[in-house]
Amino acid sequence: MVVTFLVFLLSLGGCTENKTDDIKKPEQARSLKRAFADDFYVGAAINARLISEEDSLALQLLRKEFNSISPENDMKWENIHPAPDSFYFDIADRYAALAEDNNMFALGHTLVWHSQLADYMNTVSDTATMNVYLENHISTIVQRYKGKIDAWDVVNEALNEDGTLRESVFFKVLGEKYIAKAFKLAAQSDSDAKLLYNDYNLCVPEKRGGAVRLVKTLQNEGIKIDGVGMQGHWGLKEPSLAEIENSILAYSDLGVKVSITELDITVLPNPWDLEGAEVGQNFENEDRMNPYPDVLPDSVQLQLAQRYHDIFQLFVKHSDKIDRVTFWGINDGNSWLNNWPIRGRTNYPLLFDRKFHPKEAYDSILSLISEN
Ligand code: G3I
Numbered sequence: 001m002v003v004t005f006l007v008f009l010l011s012l013g014g015c016t017e018n019k020t021d022d023i024k025k026p027e028q029a030r031s032l033k034r035a036f037a038d039d040f041y042v043g044a045a046i047n048a049r050l051i052s053e054e055d056s057l058a059l060q061l062l063r064k065e066f067n068s069i070s071p072e073n074d075m076k077w078e079n080i081h082p083a084p085d086s087f088y089f090d091i092a093d094r095y096a097a098l099a100e101d102n103n104m105f106a107l108g109h110t111l112v113w114h115s116q117l118a119d120y121m122n123t124v125s126d127t128a129t130m131n132v133y134l135e136n137h138i139s140t141i142v143q144r145y146k147g148k149i150d151a152w153d154v155v156n157e158a159l160n161e162d163g164t165l166r167e168s169v170f171f172k173v174l175g176e177k178y179i180a181k182a183f184k185l186a187a188q189s190d191s192d193a194k195l196l197y198n199d200y201n202l203c204v205p206e207k208r209g210g211a212v213r214l215v216k217t218l219q220n221e222g223i224k225i226d227g228v229g230m231q232g233h234w235g236l237k238e239p240s241l242a243e244i245e246n247s248i249l250a251y252s253d254l255g256v257k258v259s260i261t262e263l264d265i266t267v268l269p270n271p272w273d274l275e276g277a278e279v280g281q282n283f284e285n286e287d288r289m290n291p292y293p294d295v296l297p298d299s300v301q302l303q304l305a306q307r308y309h310d311i312f313q314l315f316v317k318h319s320d321k322i323d324r325v326t327f328w329g330i331n332d333g334n335s336w337l338n339n340w341p342i343r344g345r346t347n348y349p350l351l352f353d354r355k356f357h358p359k360e361a362y363d364s365i366l367s368l369i370s371e372n
Contacts, residue, residue, distance in 0.1 A: 032351075032362075033067040035369045039319035041105045043068030043326030045262065047334060051095045057356050058330045068105035070261070070326050071095050072336075075108055076116040081137050084120055089144065096148040105324065107261075108145060110153035110198065111138050112182045114168035122169055130173040135185060142189035151194035151324075153229055153261070154186045155179050159199055163210025179214065180223050187224040194323075198229030198261055203239040203247045215254050227323060228254075229261035233337075236267060236300075236307050241314055248314075252321035260315065262328040264349035265307055266337050267292070267300050290345040304348065305364035312365045331356050 032042040044066045049055045051074065062069070073079060074091040081087050099106035112134070124130045142152065158179060160166050170178040179197075186195050197214060201207050211228060218225045228251040230244075251258050269289055292300070315322055329335040333354035337347040351362040 030358075030366060032065045032365070035366050036316075036319075036325070037067075039316055040322045041068035041324040041326075042066055043070055043105065043107070043324055044330050045070040045072040045109075045326065045328045046095075046098075046330065047072045048074055048091050050330065051091055051098060053094075053098075058334075061330060061352065061356050063102055066104070068107065068324055068326060069095070069099055070107040070109050070328075072109075072329070073116070075141070076110065076113065077121065077137065078116045078118045080141065082118050084133065084136075087140060092141075092145070096145055100148060105150050106148065107324075107326070108141070108149040108152040108193075109261075110156040111141065111186060112154065112158075112170060112178070113156035114166065114170070115157070117169070124169060124173060127173060130170070130178075131181075134170075134174075134178070134181060138182060138185040139189050142186050142193065146190040147192070149190075149193060151196060151227070151259075152186055153198040154182050154195045154225075156198045157200065158197070158214065159207055159210040161201060161204065161207055163206045163208075163213070165210075176217075180218060180221055183218055183223050183225055194226040194257075195224055196227040196229045196259060196261075197225060198231065200231040200233055200262075202228065202230040202251075203243040205243075205246075208247050208250055212250055212254065215251070215256060219254070225256060227257040227259055229259045231328075232260045232263035233328070234263070234265050234311075235270070236265060236303050241310055244311065245314055245318070248318050248321055252318070257323045258318075258321050259324040259326070260322065261324070261326050263325060264328045264335060264337055265304060267296065267304055267348050268337075268345055271341060289342055292348065293346045296348045300348075301360050305360035308351070308361040309364035309368065312368055316368060327351065 036042050046069050050058045165176055202211055248258050329350055331352040332348045332350050335349050337349045353359055
């Protein structure tokens, strides 16, 4: 398999073999959703412009390559429920219609999250008010999209890095039972929807331990939870394949399905990895933190391709445990990683470049299918 991939890498760059291949397999036959149809859904997070069909190239690519979508921002609390008695459903309705029209598996992201929360939620301090707000939020939204949204990130990022529960406003007011309450409300509102716990760094052993405890607590109380979403904001080297595999196995052993929900691979330096205390603002204007402002060097392009290849090889190996693999964005140009953790950098974390052309990483993933 390694040899096949090396041959594939050598063939990059439009040599005759590649062109012959293209003739044998028309472009329309090359598609992520087709390639992995027997393995898992392949999804992409989409922004409001795409949902509103204002980005025709992105929409075209979405329809060709993906069979699942996630709303990058438009179903988050501050957007969909900006005031206690006011919901804003326009974009979410279009999102649900887009999924329906194109026969795509639709995720609802996300019901309960401490971030991108409406301002009024951050000032809630009594149990009664919190219960009313939570019930209204979850029941209204999940019932509205019953039969249209296939799965919900019910609770997002409830864990600290050491596996303890984050002191969010939900936790401060209701204690840890807010998680059970959210899952119960979602299940009551749509008993067919898949219900997920979603978080980042779920491959780190301490945090993984916390997620396992969270799932077990719900299961012991007889509360429906169908899956764990490992976000997958990863790097070229970290986390190791072993930690990713251990995590897929740990969650799957609980009897729930795994989804990779927000996959992207940064190729840029991470300010927190640098030694010294002056982390943060000082890095913003430093060229060394934005080393590829114009083009990604071939050497890094190939590292990215190899990393995606290895990760997908693992996903295919465990496809019986994995429901869905979703990329967090359509192309490099619209990735949140151009603005985080430092604004205004040029990152290359996805499978399609800024002109919507497939990158080597795309071919490296599809090569897995011909390897099998
Ligand atoms: O909508 C405003 C716009 O009006 C304003 O002009 C502009 C100026 O900066 O900001 C716009 O809001 C931005 C919003 O994305 C929509 O583009 C926010 O500043 C920006 O912070 C926000 O970032 C989002 C981030 O979540 C917020 O936490 C990213 O797009 C989104 O990709 C990211 O997604 C999260 C997942 O939901 C959960 N897991 C982590 C993941 C990455 O952070």
